[in-house]
Amino acid sequence: MIIHVIGGFLGSGKTTLLIKIAEQYIRAGKKVTILVNEIGDIGVDGKTIDGKGLDSVELEQGCICCSLAGTLQSTMRQIETEFNPDVLIIEPTGLALPHKVREIIRGTVEEDEVSTIGIIDAYRFRLLCGKKEEFMTMQLSKSDVVWVNKIDVADGEMVSEAVAWIREVCPRAPVFLVSGKTSEGLDAAFGGSLFLK
Numbered sequence: 001m002i003i004h005v006i007g008g009f010l011g012s013g014k015t016t017l018l019i020k021i022a023e024q025y026i027r028a029g030k031k032v033t034i035l036v037n038e039i040g041d042i043g044v045d046g047k048t049i050d051g052k053g054l055d056s057v058e059l060e061q062g063c064i065c066c067s068l069a070g071t072l073q074s075t076m077r078q079i080e081t082e083f084n085p086d087v088l089i090i091e092p093t094g095l096a097l098p099h100k101v102r103e104i105i106r107g108t109v110e111e112d113e114v115s116t117i118g119i120i121d122a123y124r125f126r127l128l129c130g131k132k133e134e135f136m137t138m139q140l141s142k143s144d145v146v147w148v149n150k151i152d153v154a155d156g157e158m159v160s161e162a163v164a165w166i167r168e169v170c171p172r173a174p175v176f177l178v179s180g181k182t183s184e185g186l187d188a189a190f191g192g193s194l195f196l197k
Contacts, residue, residue: 001080001113003105005090007098007139008119009128013149016180017119018089022054024190025087033057033085035075037092055083072104099142118143118170122154122177125162137169145174147189152179 004021006014015036022032034056057079059071079088092101098116105114118140121128129136140146146166151159163175178185 001085001109002087003090003109003114004087005092005098005101005114005116006119007092007096007116007143008094008149009121009132009136009139010094011124012094012119012121013180014091014094014119017117017147017149017178018091019054020180020183020186021089021117021190022087024186030086031084032087032089033079033083035059035079035088035090037090037096055085072101073108076105076108097139102142115144116142118146118166118173120146120148120162120166121150122148122159122162123150125154125158125165129165140166141169143170143173145176145189146170147176147178149178149180151177152182152184 004018006018006021008014018034022034025032032054034054035058036056037059057075059075076088079085090101092098098118102114102116120136120140148159148162148166154162159177163177166173166175176185176189178189
């Protein structure tokens with residue numbers, strides 16, 4: 001089973017992009033399940049995903065990289081039994097650290113089956129970085145690949161700043177410029193080694 005953990009701050013476009021990833025795998029004949037971590041009472045992301053006809057499971061009322069660690073492992077076993085997917089896409093809350101999620105599931109799967117995809121909101125990058133740079137660095141620095149999202153609304157300078165920052169924070173990760181809304185750049189991003197093994 002291939003597992004992708006999608007990381008990024010609140011509002012970076014993770015749900016839109018994970019739906020695009022799922023659809024890409026489905027077109028390639030793969031069975032996909034999505035695991036969403038919701039903190040609020042209303043699972044908005046889960047409803048959005050279910051509305052697309054995709055299999056999804058929600059973990060609510062806690063963060064899977066800390067208070068729900070045991071629940072995550074048992075839920076993954078349940079997903080494997082009930083859905084038996086080729087691909088599992090995990091969307092932690094926007095306040096989670098994706099590499100922590102990866103550490104939690106490392107014992108249940110082969111290391112090379114798990115990758116983390118960091119998402120940066122190019123349009124709000126300056127604002128977020130000005131207020132949350134330390135957290136964003138922790139959240140994205142161990143990503144295997146980074147997608148700079150919302151290039152359809154961000155100007156060239158915004159995009160360049162986001163790319164320069166991530167190359168400093170995460171120098172070994174390939175960086176792709178994408179738009180979840182328009183699908184611009186996604187073909188190149190999907191052409192990376194993380195996908196369609």
